[in-house]
Amino acid sequence: MKRTVGIIGVTGYSGQELLKILLSHPMVSIEYLGARSVKNRPRPMGEVLPQFRGAASLSIHPLNAEDAARRCEILFLCLPHGVAMGIVPRIIKKRKELRVIDLSGDFRLRSAGSYEQAYRIRHRSPALLKGAAYGLPEWRREAIRSARIVANPGCYATAALLGAVPLAKAGLLKGQGLIVDAKSGVTGAGRSLKEELLFTEVNEDLRAYRVNAHQHMPEMEQELRRVSGRSIRLTFVPHLVPLNRGIYATIYAPLARRLTEARLRAIYERRYGGEPFIRILPAGTWPEVKSVAGTNFCDIGLRLDPKGNQAIILVAIDNLGKGAAGQAVQNMNLMCGIPEAAGLLACHPRGSEDRFSLSRE
Numbered sequence: 001m002k003r004t005v006g007i008i009g010v011t012g013y014s015g016q017e018l019l020k021i022l023l024s025h026p027m028v029s030i031e032y033l034g035a036r037s038v039k040n041r042p043r044p045m046g047e048v049l050p051q052f053r054g055a056a057s058l059s060i061h062p063l064n065a066e067d068a069a070r071r072c073e074i075l076f077l078c079l080p081h082g083v084a085m086g087i088v089p090r091i092i093k094k095r096k097e098l099r100v101i102d103l104s105g106d107f108r109l110r111s112a113g114s115y116e117q118a119y120r121i122r123h124r125s126p127a128l129l130k131g132a133a134y135g136l137p138e139w140r141r142e143a144i145r146s147a148r149i150v151a152n153p154g155c156y157a158t159a160a161l162l163g164a165v166p167l168a169k170a171g172l173l174k175g176q177g178l179i180v181d182a183k184s185g186v187t188g189a190g191r192s193l194k195e196e197l198l199f200t201e202v203n204e205d206l207r208a209y210r211v212n213a214h215q216h217m218p219e220m221e222q223e224l225r226r227v228s229g230r231s232i233r234l235t236f237v238p239h240l241v242p243l244n245r246g247i248y249a250t251i252y253a254p255l256a257r258r259l260t261e262a263r264l265r266a267i268y269e270r271r272y273g274g275e276p277f278i279r280i281l282p283a284g285t286w287p288e289v290k291s292v293a294g295t296n297f298c299d300i301g302l303r304l305d306p307k308g309n310q311a312i313i314l315v316a317i318d319n320l321g322k323g324a325a326g327q328a329v330q331n332m333n334l335m336c337g338i339p340e341a342a343g344l345l346a347c348h349p350r351g352s353e354d355r356f357s358l359s360r361e
């Protein structure tokens, strides 16, 4: 039986990417699309979003969360932080079967105090924070399966955590000195108008921003603490690069014990060997943004620096794929008991369907 799904905020970059994936997902029926900029009456999808002209006879509705909750079992919220936390308590009360996947930062942190520090606004539904599952399937599969609210991770956090958590879990990360140097394409900042994101400002430029003060740092630290059982401090420097999409994180991880490169590789291969969307690259091969663009894959390259006794972990994802919409669909599949890779293999390289059998889960 097909699952009924809806997207609130379908006009944004992550909402559009989600719509693209859901339109070809074999096990869902799209029952609601809503957007703030659609006023008064529903409008044909292809009129509001021309890339979907002729794709399906769906309409985009003026935003009405209660209507969305009535029609759907699963709702994706693709809204700026601060908006979802005003909507979620109302709609989950309205319909007890409803489950929510929130792409914003509103339900990622377990404490309202950490949220307020990171986002500089008061949390309006703190009672829901502890019950929300952090939606990183490779590390939180069981919690995601049964959660009513899944907080899809931030795009930078997805790359940093997929790269660093295997070492944290193995007790190999030192408590301090972890550095995440990451670059993002411009869709990572969303679609709203900002002068510093104009083509002429971004093109031919490379710049750091929010140095060691980015709002994704607390969720990285929270999840590292969760898997390792202790506090791991990190330095995080995000950069904007003139690409439409893609995240590239280079992680420098001082090690608590001496390792060989073969042992380092074995840790990652063993942990991620059965994962449908993580590819550990062969020795001497480094990830490229182009190889993951438009997919839900995360590519990881590894190098040991024996003199400094540190691991260098290179991670590439698509910020709109594994960093947002692709991961959200992976979470939905888990929540619904659908094979985890369903709907996510269409744009994958030929042959991957055999490797990542849909009957895995």
Ligand SMILES: NC(=O)c1ccc[n+]([C@@H]2O[C@H](COP(=O)([O-])OP(=O)(O)OC[C@H]3O[C@@H](n4cnc5c(N)ncnc54)[C@H](OP(=O)(O)O)[C@@H]3O)[C@@H](O)[C@H]2O)c1
Pocket: 008, 009, 010, 011, 012, 013, 014, 015, 035, 036, 037, 038, 063, 078, 079, 080, 081, 083, 103, 104, 105, 153, 154, 155, 187, 188, 189, 190, 191, 192, 319, 320, 323, 324
């Ligand atoms: N972009 C990424 O790579 C990425 C990755 C991971 C997570 N995220 C998170 O996902 C969420 C959406 O990101 P995005 O990049 O898709 O943003 P976006 O392109 O800026 O789109 C935002 C969407 O939210 C709607 N919206 C804006 N303000 C609203 C309000 N006050 N009330 C109701 N609707 C409102 C917009 O509606 P209209 O356009 O119709 O006005 C649009 O549909 C954000 O929380 C972001 O942090 C984004």
